[in-house]
Amino acid sequence: MLIILALALALVVASLPWWLPARVVALRVRVFNRINGDEGIPVPGDLVGVDRFREVYSHPAANGRSRGAALSDLFWYWLSPGPEMHQEHLEAGERYDAVAKATRGLLAVPRGEAEELTRRCAARTLAGARGLVRLRDLMMPLWAEFSYELVFAEPCPREARDLIVGNANDVVTSLKCTGLRHMERRHRLTRYLLGRLSRVRIPLPAGLSPQEQAFYLQGAFFNTAVVQLSEATAHLLMVLAQHPEVQERARTGDDRYLDQVISETLRLYPLFGIAHRITTGEIPLGGSTAIPAGSVLCFNYPEFHRAGFADPDRFDPGRFDRPARELNHIPFGVAANRPCPAWRLAPIAMRVAAREILHRHSLHSSAAHTRSLPNRGPCLLTPPHASPPRAALVLMRVRDRWEDVWRSLVQLVLGTYMVWDARRQRLCETHFDHPAENRT
Numbered sequence: 001m002l003i004i005l006a007l008a009l010a011l012v013v014a015s016l017p018w019w020l021p022a023r024v025v026a027l028r029v030r031v032f033n034r035i036n037g038d039e040g041i042p043v044p045g046d047l048v049g050v051d052r053f054r055e056v057y058s059h060p061a062a063n064g065r066s067r068g069a070a071l072s073d074l075f076w077y078w079l080s081p082g083p084e085m086h087q088e089h090l091e092a093g094e095r096y097d098a099v100a101k102a103t104r105g106l107l108a109v110p111r112g113e114a115e116e117l118t119r120r121c122a123a124r125t126l127a128g129a130r131g132l133v134r135l136r137d138l139m140m141p142l143w144a145e146f147s148y149e150l151v152f153a154e155p156c157p158r159e160a161r162d163l164i165v166g167n168a169n170d171v172v173t174s175l176k177c178t179g180l181r182h183m184e185r186r187h188r189l190t191r192y193l194l195g196r197l198s199r200v201r202i203p204l205p206a207g208l209s210p211q212e213q214a215f216y217l218q219g220a221f222f223n224t225a226v227v228q229l230s231e232a233t234a235h236l237l238m239v240l241a242q243h244p245e246v247q248e249r250a251r252t253g254d255d256r257y258l259d260q261v262i263s264e265t266l267r268l269y270p271l272f273g274i275a276h277r278i279t280t281g282e283i284p285l286g287g288s289t290a291i292p293a294g295s296v297l298c299f300n301y302p303e304f305h306r307a308g309f310a311d312p313d314r315f316d317p318g319r320f321d322r323p324a325r326e327l328n329h330i331p332f333g334v335a336a337n338r339p340c341p342a343w344r345l346a347p348i349a350m351r352v353a354a355r356e357i358l359h360r361h362s363l364h365s366s367a368a369h370t371r372s373l374p375n376r377g378p379c380l381l382t383p384p385h386a387s388p389p390r391a392a393l394v395l396m397r398v399r400d401r402w403e404d405v406w407r408s409l410v411q412l413v414l415g416t417y418m419v420w421d422a423r424r425q426r427l428c429e430t431h432f433d434h435p436a437e438n439r440t
């Protein structure tokens with residue numbers, strides 16, 4: 001009897017990786033919904049279908065950014081360098097215009113210079129890379145140096161790179177609920193930036209206090225830029241690592257093919273799960289139906305990116321033989337409603353970074369590749385054209401599955417805590433309730 005019980009227990013334990021993570025994720029979603037409430041109109045959904053997704057996203061009344069949505073408290077908690085000063089969080093108005101102009105100015109780099117800058121940063125940061133790596137960690141120093149040079153037009157000192165990576169890694173780790181935020185890392189970077197404001201290569205918005213200027217730079221360039229580029233490149237390299245024929249063609253093929261691979265990667269693994277807007281007026285939908293003012297619209301990127309594609313879960317760069325504008329594909333948002341200001345620069349830089357890696361290594365991975373990539377993209381780097389190290393790949397798969405068991409439990413506990421803490425602190429709601437007190 002004891003032997004049977006022991007055997008049954010061993011079987012349950014051995015099978016954990018195959019069933020526990022999915023159940024824990026489902027439980028986490030239920031807990032999040034319970035704490036957050038079911039605020040929000042899902043788009044696409046019953047009210048607005050896929051066919052009107054872009055139209056509603058682009059509607060002038062779909063322009064409220066933060067105020068009036070409980071969801072904003074959560075985003076502010078995770079992203080904010082200063083609760084009220086992040087371009088992504090600002091409401092439309094003079095401040096937003098000034099900040100968006102500065103971002104455009106810093107990102108307006110000619111293509112050749114952007115390529116050269118990426119090459120230089122890759123040469124400095126990828127020199128020692130070999131063996132088993134986590135792609136997100138591998139890419140972060142590169143994009144930290146890249147962003148630093150965009151802002152200050154001089155090479156990034158090691159001290160600054162460590163501060164930037166420390167902060168960006170902290171933000172993205174907490175976004176994935178695999179770790180808590182460490183505010184001291186954020187403050188150290190803010191202090192560093194405060195001391196460097198006079199060295200920024202364009203004038204910063206004059207209406208902002210020095211601390212707000214530092215928060216602005218930190219939010220857009222040393223948080224969002226570094227996190228997004230690291231995640232996007234990690235996805236791209238994971239795709240190449242798991243599709244050897246695509247990898248080979250990308251290594252030897254022209255830029256057009258690599259651009260198609262990037263587009264398809266961002267279709268399957270969009271960096272935004274949901275972008276929300278608060279309606280500032282009514283949006284008529286025809287007949288007697290309308291979306292009332294004050295509604296929270298939740299634009300679901302992964303769902304939109306799957307709609308209208310045959311076999312949408314299959315990776316197929318050939319889909320982009322057609323112009324992307326004809327497809328349900330908005331990896332950088334919609335042009336009429338605060339799209340990503342790096343929509344032109346980011347793919348250029350990603351392409352060069354991918355070429356620099358493919359030039360030095362072959363990539364192999366057997367780990368799970370999901371949109372949120374909580375495993376940070378385990379990958380084996382071998383000399384170019386080396387045959388796939390089969391035993392190492394089997395080991396990687398087993399290890400990744402077991403890590404997933406532990407990780408899913410950590411995500412459940414830390415995620416629940418952070419969602420609860422964000423609801424408790426109500427950074428966004430408090431800011432709008434007491435605007436004068438909250439000005440830095």
Ligand code: HEM
Pocket residue numbers: 087088089100103220221224225226228229232266271272275276330331332333334337338339340341342346347
């Ligand atoms: C491949 C990399 C990137 C992707 C896929 C991406 C994606 C996006 C998307 C989808 C949005 C719009 C979300 C919405 O409608 O609310 C957005 C907004 C934004 N992104 Fe990016 N992004 C990337 C890289 C960057 C970089 C390098 C920067 C550097 C500054 C950046 C800065 C911003 C900012 C400031 C906003 C807010 C725009 C506003 O509200 O005015 N992003 N990004």
